[in-house]
Amino acid sequence: MATGDQPDIVSRLKALLPPTWFTASPIPIVEGLLSGAASMLAGVYAQISFARLQTRISTATGGFLDLIALDYFGWRVMRKTNQSDDSFRARILEELLRPRVTRSSLVAMLTDLTGRAPTVFEPALPADTGGYNLPCMGYSLAGRYGSLQLPCQSFVTVLRPASSGIPSVGGYGAPLGGYARASALEYGQLSQIVGSVTDQDIYDAIESVKPAGTIVWTKIQNSPDAPLVLGPRLDLDFVLDTSALS
Secondary structure: OOOOOHHHHHHHHHHHOOOOOOOOOOOHHHHHHHHHHHHHHHHHHHHHHHHHHOOOOOOOOHHHHHHHHHHHHOOOOOOOOOOOHHHHHHHHHHHHOOOOOOHHHHHHHHHHHHOOOOEEEOOOOHHHHOOOOOOOOEOOOEOOOOOOOOOOEEEEEEEOOOOOEOOOOOOOOOOOOEOOEOOOOOOOOHHHOEOOOOHHHHHHHHHHHOOOOOEEEEEEEOOOOOOOOOOOOOOOOOEOOEOOOO
16 A cells, blocks of 8 residues: 555545444445545545656756746657657756856757767967967868957867668668668758757757857767878889889
């Protein structure tokens, strides 16, 4: 017998009856009447208990947790496909307490969102551009051209999550079909691409943490830029295991 269930409420109702009434035991007719009322009251108690849980982020469940997220963040923070309540709750709490309006908060937001750290360059920040006679600058190695004509602006390169793609459609090097494996070949388009994070999610995330009055130029790509190859270059007549280079 738990607090608020039907047997508990029946016992409470019986305790309210005058002790000189219904001295015989059992009293099936009286208990039947009390059980009917207790059944209704137990349902009311269960609804009250459930409603109380939905008023706190730590205990809300299901659609009520989605309503809490909508109330705080609008459509920016939404439950992902098949995401559990505990996982979604952790996201809500993280967003509520997330640092904002700093470079580190921008990096943290995008890293949490995509699982891959972005590259941030501020042309008016010497720590990014380097300077003459400083070890943090080298041609094609470190540092970039800076400009004081671009104050309060930054250039951010964001990498999409590796899991995004078009479901059930094979890509280059993928099998077109196999036992217990769904795959197909067709012309794809950008609108078909799905994943845990969309490009619009990335733009919205940047907008939510960047300082007011600043401009964040954003480039979104699937993989990092190829590293610069330094040193002697191969001849145009290079062939595997054979080269004019000595």
